[in-house]
Amino acid sequence: MKSKYALALWVGAVVCWMLTGCDVRPTPPRTAEGATAKVVYIAPNDQAELQAVTAAEAARVNYRYRLRVLLGYYQRIGSMDKSTWAQRELDNLDQTQTFRWDGVEVVPPKGESVGGADERLLVEYAVGARKEYRMAVAELAAFYERKGDKFKASLIHNVQTRFDPVRTYMYFIEAELPPANLKPVAVIPAADALYAKAERLYHAGKPLPGVTFYDKEREALLTFLELVRDYPQSTKIAMSAYFIAEIYKEYFNEDVRAVHWYERSWQWDPNITQPARFQAAVLWDLRLKNYTKAVECYRASLKYDPERFGNRGTAERRIEELTGKK
Structure with missing residues (x-):
C-alpha cells in the first residue's frame, strides 16, 4: 500500500513538473x-x-x-x-x-x-x-x-x-526600492548584458500558456534586481523595474511590491513603452482594493501609456464604475 502511495506521489510530481514546472524546492x-x-x-x-x-x-x-x-x-x-x-x-x-x-x-x-x-x-x-x-x-x-x-x-x-x-x-517598502529620482542616462555594456540575460530567462520561464518554470522566473527577477542595484544610471533600469513588477505579480503574488516597482518604471522613464500605469491600476483595483489609487493610475494610463488592445476600454469603464463619472 505504501509503495502504491509513494508511486502516486512520484507520478503526480512528475506530471506537475511536465505540465507546469511547479514551484518546488530542490x-x-x-x-x-x-x-x-x-x-x-x-x-x-x-x-x-x-x-x-x-x-x-x-x-x-x-x-x-x-x-x-x-x-x-x-x-x-x-x-x-x-x-x-x-x-x-x-x-x-x-x-x-x-x-x-x-x-x-x-x-x-x-x-x-x-x-x-x-x-x-x-x-x-x-x-x-x-x-x-x-x-x-x-x-x-x-x-x-x-x-x-x-x-x-x-x-x-x-x-x-x-x-x-x-x-x-525589508518590511518598509522604501527600503526595498531605489530612489524615484534616478536618471537612466548611461549606456553601460555590463548592464545591457545583464538585461539581455534576465529577459531571456523571463521569456524562457513562460514558454507556453499554462507552463511556468519558476526557477527561471526567480533567476530573471534576481538578475533584474542586480542590474538596478549595481547600475542605477543604466538606460535599462526602467524596463528592468517593469519586468520586476511583472514577475512579482504574475509568479509570486507579491502585489504590494509589484505596484511600487511599476511606479518606479514610469518615474524613471515617463515614456516607457510598456503599459506600466495600467498594470498598476489593475493591481490596485482588483487585488489590493485601493480604489483611489486605482482611479489615479487608470487616468494616468489613458494619458501616458502606449496603446494595448482592450486597456483603454477597461480603464474608462472602471473609472466610471468606481467614480460614477464618465
Missing part, C-alpha cells in the same frame, strides 16, 4: 541507502563539528524567534500586508532544512512583549538575524567542504538552495 540528497535523512548525527568527540553545527542551529533558532516576534507585532497592530510578509518569511525558513541534528538543541527565548514596541527596531533585529543565519549556514557548508564530508556538505548546500530569497523582506 530535493535533499539521499543517503547511500537511498533514503532522505531525517536525523543527522555529529561525529563522536568531534568538538569542531559540534561547535559549527551549534552555531548554525543557534542562528536558525534566533532568526525564527525574531520572525515570530515580528509576526506577532504586525498581527497585534492589524497590518495585514506586513503580517503576510512575516509569515511568508517564516514559512520560507521552516522549509529550508529537511532534517534535525541529533544531540543539538538550542532553546529560543520564552518571548517578549510587543506592546509599545518600536517597529523599526523589531525589523532591524529580524533582518540582522537573517544575515547571521545565512552566514552561519555558509560557514557550516565550508566546514564540511574542508573536512571532506561530501554528504553533509551536500545537505547544507541543499539548505542554502532551498532558502528562497524572494520570500525575504
Whole structure:
C-alpha cells in the first residue's frame, strides 16, 4: 500500500513538473541507502563539528524567534500586508532544512512583549538575524567542504538552495526600492548584458500558456534586481523595474511590491513603452482594493501609456464604475 502511495506521489510530481514546472524546492540528497535523512548525527568527540553545527542551529533558532516576534507585532497592530510578509518569511525558513541534528538543541527565548514596541527596531533585529543565519549556514557548508564530508556538505548546500530569497523582506517598502529620482542616462555594456540575460530567462520561464518554470522566473527577477542595484544610471533600469513588477505579480503574488516597482518604471522613464500605469491600476483595483489609487493610475494610463488592445476600454469603464463619472 505504501509503495502504491509513494508511486502516486512520484507520478503526480512528475506530471506537475511536465505540465507546469511547479514551484518546488530542490530535493535533499539521499543517503547511500537511498533514503532522505531525517536525523543527522555529529561525529563522536568531534568538538569542531559540534561547535559549527551549534552555531548554525543557534542562528536558525534566533532568526525564527525574531520572525515570530515580528509576526506577532504586525498581527497585534492589524497590518495585514506586513503580517503576510512575516509569515511568508517564516514559512520560507521552516522549509529550508529537511532534517534535525541529533544531540543539538538550542532553546529560543520564552518571548517578549510587543506592546509599545518600536517597529523599526523589531525589523532591524529580524533582518540582522537573517544575515547571521545565512552566514552561519555558509560557514557550516565550508566546514564540511574542508573536512571532506561530501554528504553533509551536500545537505547544507541543499539548505542554502532551498532558502528562497524572494520570500525575504525589508518590511518598509522604501527600503526595498531605489530612489524615484534616478536618471537612466548611461549606456553601460555590463548592464545591457545583464538585461539581455534576465529577459531571456523571463521569456524562457513562460514558454507556453499554462507552463511556468519558476526557477527561471526567480533567476530573471534576481538578475533584474542586480542590474538596478549595481547600475542605477543604466538606460535599462526602467524596463528592468517593469519586468520586476511583472514577475512579482504574475509568479509570486507579491502585489504590494509589484505596484511600487511599476511606479518606479514610469518615474524613471515617463515614456516607457510598456503599459506600466495600467498594470498598476489593475493591481490596485482588483487585488489590493485601493480604489483611489486605482482611479489615479487608470487616468494616468489613458494619458501616458502606449496603446494595448482592450486597456483603454477597461480603464474608462472602471473609472466610471468606481467614480460614477464618465
